[in-house]
Amino acid sequence: MATETSQYKLNHSMLRVKDPKESVNFYEFLGMKQIRKLEFPENKFDLYFLAYDGPKSASTGNHWSDREGVVELTHNYGTEDDPNFKAANGNSEPGKGFGHLCVSVDNIQAACQRLEDAGYKFQKKLRDGRMKSIAFAIDPDGYWVEIIGQNPADKTENVKETDTGVYRMNHTMIRVKDHEASLKFYQEVMGMTLMRTAENASANFNLYFLGYGPKPPEFGTAQKEGLLELTWNYGTEKDPSFKYHNGNDEPQGFGHIAVSVDDLDQACERFESKNVTWKKRLTDGRMKNVAFVLDPDRYWIEVIQNEKLKPSSNW
Template sequence: MASTTDTQNYKFNHSMIRVKDPKESVKFYEFLGMKVIKKLEFPEAKFDLYFLGYDSPKALSGGNNVWDREGLIELTHNYGTENDPNYKVNNGNAEPHRGFGHTCISVDNIQAACQRIEEAGYKFQKKLTDGRMRHIAFALDPDGYWVEIVGQKPIEETESVKETDLETYRMNHTMIRVKDAQKSLKFYQDVLGMSLLRTSENEKAAFNLYFLGYPGTKGVPAPGQGTADREGLLELTWNYGTEKDEAFSYHDGNKEPQGFGHICVSVDNLEAACSRFESLSVNWKKRLTDGRMKNVAFVLDPDGYWVEIVQNERFTGQDNF
């Protein structure tokens, strides 16, 4: 294996959230069409990890090794939380603990998809018919995390169709709020090697959205071209003026109350990637050499969100765990 690293080989592999009851959470995400790609058990440390993603023949990275994918959701279950009546996650959207916002799936037919979720008894933060934005919805998972639902086609084209095909779904993006858009854009582009694929400026509402990702074979979208057909994007939400407030900060999800844990990028050469990060003077949460787990590292983004770095096994032919 070469001792160099190329950010064009990097993948936005997964987003981790802590869950109270893994049976209920796995059931929900499987209902959305995902499957458990891998389960890692750590009984000595009293936690299990469930990696879920889209795996049909129509899925963008279906059939790949777990670390050679994009758009996975990692559920972390700490033993006993399911029996603790007082345990509750921080979903990232309630003051004063806002930070992480949501994950998002894109679907072939948003009306039919939302109707199916509602008929199954799951709750919504926002239905299609709520508010002014009639082309997006937010379902709630069993812990109250928001899952945005967007259509891969204009809503006008799908209103007469009553069916939805789960095999066409994508885990499209993960949204986090950022204090200083320019600092965050610089980090995710210059350090992690992502590309800015789309920007949505909302001056009247005083916020901008930035969608970043690894372009891969699709390349960077042409102006006006959407990104709903992709998986593994990162959405940065910037509310105007936060960068000017020295006292302002977002909750990283790892301080109490906990919820969202991290995003994860898989790389072609873990040691070379970490050496590159070191040369770029990143802030570390955990270097490769720290602690017992010598096969994962964590860097901190400008807001203190954790970014896990792992080896893509396709480049080594060896198991990470």
């Protein structure tokens, strides 16, 4: 079968937003650049794709489909003027499932101070709680954006400068009910590699970091882009009534992750052979250039063509 999972990329993560101007401004302040905008006025929504694209970035100048760590913001027309609209950030009920995006930075103290000085709010500042090495900023829609240092031995308390040009959109976190089922799916079906496991037995949860490409050295995952973090809270797999929210049922917020593949038709044939659960096959509906697979928790995974590997006229 003419598809090779080693060429797949965890291309983007989609979030629904209320006001695209505010959201784009926030992610651009974090150093990202709008690399693509798709407008669908007939369907009353626009898509904004943001990524790190400076001289020191991992995928500078690449086609938007030939990248990892892209953030897709979906704006449905009119939400910016609706006082009742609020995206579900995935961290409270109802709607708990998606957890956060994560940006890794050069100097974490300076990076967090820069955000604070700009007036952006935090769910957790560096000085809060027991974990002094991570922070969580809040974007304009209330989504959490974890801030971590690229160097695990970050000793930059007295460094006042930070260079957004070296930042990475490191990972997207989702909560999973059954870690064994999810790890099997993402490795055997989606072709990802388990890059790192962080066990937190004292707090009854584990973290699993998966991605494409070569496995980095220990703790080197902070310097990568496009990882998927699975959070498993002990015992959820034993509760038959337990389930996480996929972000696409009400209340809506997070939409999906997307994997770009070397050959879209062949990749979908491979997924079919793996007996995946489809949300949308390539042949369904009007859009014949995207498919959606469901993972064990019914999170949506969009599958798109990497245009560098096989150019098409669809984008």
